[in-house]
Amino acid sequence: MEEARRRRWYADGYCDRSDHDASAPHSVRGGRPASDQTGHETLVERQIRLAHERGDFDDLPGKGKPLPGLDGPDDEDWWVKGYLRREGLSSEPLLPTPLQLRREIERLPDTLSGLPDEQAVRGVVRELNRRIAEWVRAPVGPAVPVGPVDVDAVVARWHADRAAVADRRAAERRAADAAARADRPRRRWWRW
Known part of the structure; x- marks a missing residue:
């Protein structure tokens, strides 16, 4: 069972055979390292790196712009105000x-x-x-x-x-x- 899972992970590109070191601590999924302490990148980091190399992040909307709602003073109701603004609703009931x-x-x-x-x-x-x-x-x-x-x-x-x-x-x-x-x-x- 474990061998079939590893072959599937190799085929999908989530990990390669060099990631499996018998002395390294493994996580539950696909023999990935549980932490980055061993010098290996985690599964999420690898997927992000591969997507970045493919250019998946190149033409995203809002690239280079500040995140909305973070430019003003701290406000605990920022998400409510953002929702009202997006939906075109009045803030008067608040x-x-x-x-x-x-x-x-x-x-x-x-x-x-x-x-x-x-x-x-x-x-x-x-x-x-x-x-x-x-x-x-x-x-x-x-x-x-x-x-x-x-x-x-x-x-x-x-x-x-x-x-x-x-x-x-x-x-x-x-x-x-x-x-x-x-x-x-x-x-x-x-x-x-």
Whole structure:
């Protein structure tokens, strides 16, 4: 059995007959030395050397460039940030709760711009205020001040933004109609 294994290893190029010295300590696989103390290279070192001689490592992507993530300060979450960056995901869920709430408050006008009526706007703001009150009752994370949002002020701003968008669209329609009228050929008052 051992002889058949050695012949297979010789044929595959993992070792040669000169590697087998009866006085050297052998590992379990193929009579390889257990350590490099005897002057023999290990199986892994030999495979790397042979691959390098064949040129398998010549045109690897990223050759000569620093490893990503190792150029900045030590960060225990480097792998999470790298994964989020590779997948194109947002890192916002990793933020503490008060910072997430503050970001939601900042993005509130954009969130509300697509809502159809005032009742839906009030519902979204009430839900946000509920989550803020829930956090204030049992704060977890850094002590960042977050206060409730004034529903009436948000609704008034929503109405103003909606009116501004409607005015802008009307002005764009008027400009498009005027351009279309200018491009049409004028009709003469006489006909032939």
